[in-house]
Amino acid sequence: MKFSRLIRSFEKLEKTSSRNAMINVLAELIKEATMKNIDKICYFVLGEIDAGYKNIHLGIGDEMAKSAIALAAGVNKQKVEEEMKEVGDLGEVAYKLVGAKQKGGEDFFTFEDALSVETVHTGLLKIATAVGSGSQEIKKKALAAMLESANPKERRYLARLATGEIRLGVGDMTVLDALAAAFLGSKKNRADLEHAYNICSDIGYVAKVLAKRGLEGVRRIRIALNRPIRPMLAQRVSEMSEIMEKIGSEVVAAEEKYDGERIQAHKEGTKVKLFSRRLTDVTDQFPEVVESVSKHIKAEKAILDGEVVAYDFDKDVFCPFQKLMQRRRKYNVKEYTEKIPVKYMLFDILYINGKSYMRKSYPERRKKLEQIVENEKYIDITRRVTSSELKEIDEFFQDCIQRCLEGMVCKSCADNSYYRAGAREWLWIKWKESYASDLSDTLDLVVVGAYAGKGKRGGTYGALLCAAYNHDEDMFQTVCKLGTGFSDKQLGRLPDKLKDAKRDRPPARVLVTKEMEADYWFAPKYILEVRGSEITESPAHTCNWREGENRGLALRFPRFERWRPGKASDQATSVQEVAGMFLGQKMEK
Numbered sequence: 001m002k003f004s005r006l007i008r009s010f011e012k013l014e015k016t017s018s019r020n021a022m023i024n025v026l027a028e029l030i031k032e033a034t035m036k037n038i039d040k041i042c043y044f045v046l047g048e049i050d051a052g053y054k055n056i057h058l059g060i061g062d063e064m065a066k067s068a069i070a071l072a073a074g075v076n077k078q079k080v081e082e083e084m085k086e087v088g089d090l091g092e093v094a095y096k097l098v099g100a101k102q103k104g105g106e107d108f109f110t111f112e113d114a115l116s117v118e119t120v121h122t123g124l125l126k127i128a129t130a131v132g133s134g135s136q137e138i139k140k141k142a143l144a145a146m147l148e149s150a151n152p153k154e155r156r157y158l159a160r161l162a163t164g165e166i167r168l169g170v171g172d173m174t175v176l177d178a179l180a181a182a183f184l185g186s187k188k189n190r191a192d193l194e195h196a197y198n199i200c201s202d203i204g205y206v207a208k209v210l211a212k213r214g215l216e217g218v219r220r221i222r223i224a225l226n227r228p229i230r231p232m233l234a235q236r237v238s239e240m241s242e243i244m245e246k247i248g249s250e251v252v253a254a255e256e257k258y259d260g261e262r263i264q265a266h267k268e269g270t271k272v273k274l275f276s277r278r279l280t281d282v283t284d285q286f287p288e289v290v291e292s293v294s295k296h297i298k299a300e301k302a303i304l305d306g307e308v309v310a311y312d313f314d315k316d317v318f319c320p321f322q323k324l325m326q327r328r329r330k331y332n333v334k335e336y337t338e339k340i341p342v343k344y345m346l347f348d349i350l351y352i353n354g355k356s357y358m359r360k361s362y363p364e365r366r367k368k369l370e371q372i373v374e375n376e377k378y379i380d381i382t383r384r385v386t387s388s389e390l391k392e393i394d395e396f397f398q399d400c401i402q403r404c405l406e407g408m409v410c411k412s413c414a415d416n417s418y419y420r421a422g423a424r425e426w427l428w429i430k431w432k433e434s435y436a437s438d439l440s441d442t443l444d445l446v447v448v449g450a451y452a453g454k455g456k457r458g459g460t461y462g463a464l465l466c467a468a469y470n471h472d473e474d475m476f477q478t479v480c481k482l483g484t485g486f487s488d489k490q491l492g493r494l495p496d497k498l499k500d501a502k503r504d505r506p507p508a509r510v511l512v513t514k515e516m517e518a519d520y521w522f523a524p525k526y527i528l529e530v531r532g533s534e535i536t537e538s539p540a541h542t543c544n545w546r547e548g549e550n551r552g553l554a555l556r557f558p559r560f561e562r563w564r565p566g567k568a569s570d571q572a573t574s575v576q577e578v579a580g581m582f583l584g585q586k587m588e589k
């Protein structure tokens with residue numbers, strides 16, 4: 001497929017904010033794809049070049065991109081800097097400048113659609129794989145050469161792809177909807193594709209299997225070593241007694257809930273890979289966990305699920321999440337491994353020696369886990385009680401709180417308590433300590449806009465517009481305007497913190513009422529944790545919007561708690577969860 005064909009769709013996508021229109025544009029594009037390029041098309045529309053977990057990074061920062069544009073355009077870098085100041089987008093600069101040289105009549109430029117989706121992909125992969133000394137120069141020259149052989153419009157998007165700034169606003173679920181529309185007749189048939197995606201975490205692979213083997217092929221996609229599985233998530237309730245009603249089994253297992261980082265470990269012989277909740281490879285961050293899994297899991301091959309928590313070995317207690325955050329680093333890993341040790345608390349097993357355990361019940365999985373984990377300093381199994389009595393579960397919870405844990409996660413022991421990748425269902429229910437506020441839990445919301453600060457807040461933002469994620473619609477719907485809870489320092493830093501997500505118009509897939517129109521807009525990228533007093537109905541916010549009644553749901557008296565860097569925007573609190581909380585509150589009253 002010619003790259004220019006892909007760009008025709010990019011241009012249409014940029015002009016629309018309607019999700020149905022986006023799905024139609026993408027479905028038309030996908031219908032023209034072949035086995036050779038369908039995966040690449042899916043990655044490109046998401047602004048990527050491969051599945052996220054493969055850790056393939058182009059390594060092209062803004063500075064290098066500017067140098068490459070200068071080289072391709074035959075101008076000095078200063079000229080590129082000046083243009084950048086004026087238009088604020090490297091794609092636009094590449095469009096203008098490299099094109100200018102072309103107009104000058106140098107005959108090695110071709111005006112034809114020289115690039116194809118495949119050649120662009122191969123070129124970008126080459127750039128990504130250049131490492132070691134001299135690699136910076138290789139990357140720069142390779143990008144410059146691609147820009148030179150492209151036509152002006154292609155350059156615009158090449159520069160954006162190379163710098164990770166494609167800005168089409170397309171989400172994973174929208175691509176899956178489009179694949180369903182193109183191959184299965186309607187976006188309504190997304191469920192099977194989504195299930196496969198949850199298991200393999202590679203949208204390009206799902207697309208390829210769908211194109212080659214149809215829906216049956218997609219249904220046969222299985223869990224595989226070294227390919228992360230989307231983690232199963234927990235529901236929440238507003239009263240502890242609801243746990244027993246909702247969980248679907250008489251006997252409930254209540255496990256300790258740790259406040260750390262969700263980590264999935266893949267063991268193959270002595271080799272171990274660790275994946276974060278965002279499905280990125282974080283193996284290098286936790287060398288002691290890698291060694292423990294390698295030596296103390298009694299299985300040749302296994303996929304394990306658990307939480308890595310900072311641990312004080314002198315006092316024999318878990319440390320708060322903030323402590324663990326200091327282990328998120330590329331440099332000085334050894335020093336911080338000693339300074340802030342961790343424990344890997346295992347609570348699930350998904351695969352062992354060639355056999356998937358996803359369709360086994362929780363009790364069976366737990367039994368297997370207990371058989372293969374050798375307790376040791378850095379690795380352990382979650383402590384728990386099993387009971388059909390709420391009183392015993394409550395006692396266990398109180399004990400967890402006494403020991404400064406976050407709370408508990410209750411797990412169904414029913415025969416069908418399978419591991420449901422990527423799903424937030426009633427098989428797992430979390431219960432945390434009710435803090436001082438009325439709301440028993442916080443919300444993780446996505447920043448989509450901001451309002452200019454006045455007076456003391458002049459020069460920064462006065463408040464942020466925050467949204468919940470609507471999974472069915474793959475949209476972000478606003479739920480509050482957040483202005484309290486920030487320290488002066490945090491407030492002052494907001495513009496800088498959010499600057500790479502800044503957009504000059506409301507981003508695609510963000511639904512806002514006229515009343516809430518913001519002064520600044522942000523692509524849904526940054527997540528923060530917010531505490532509020534209650535959920536109310538409101539005509540100002542679009543969360544769980546009810547068309548006929550012209551109102552949605554709003555969080556009252558929101559207060560900033562902390563940033564949540566470990567979460568991707570589609571892992572924010574869902575609109576469906578907010579609606580559940582609202583219903584729960586109504587029942588309490």
Ligand code: ATP
Nearest residue numbers: 233234255256257258259261262307347382409430
């Ligand atoms: P929260 O912000 O409440 O931690 P979350 O939105 O990050 O929740 P949830 O799915 O709502 O994620 O809560 C489950 C999370 O709790 C898991 O993703 C995991 O990281 C963590 N966790 C800690 N202990 C356990 C446990 N024993 N079983 C399952 N998950 C656990």
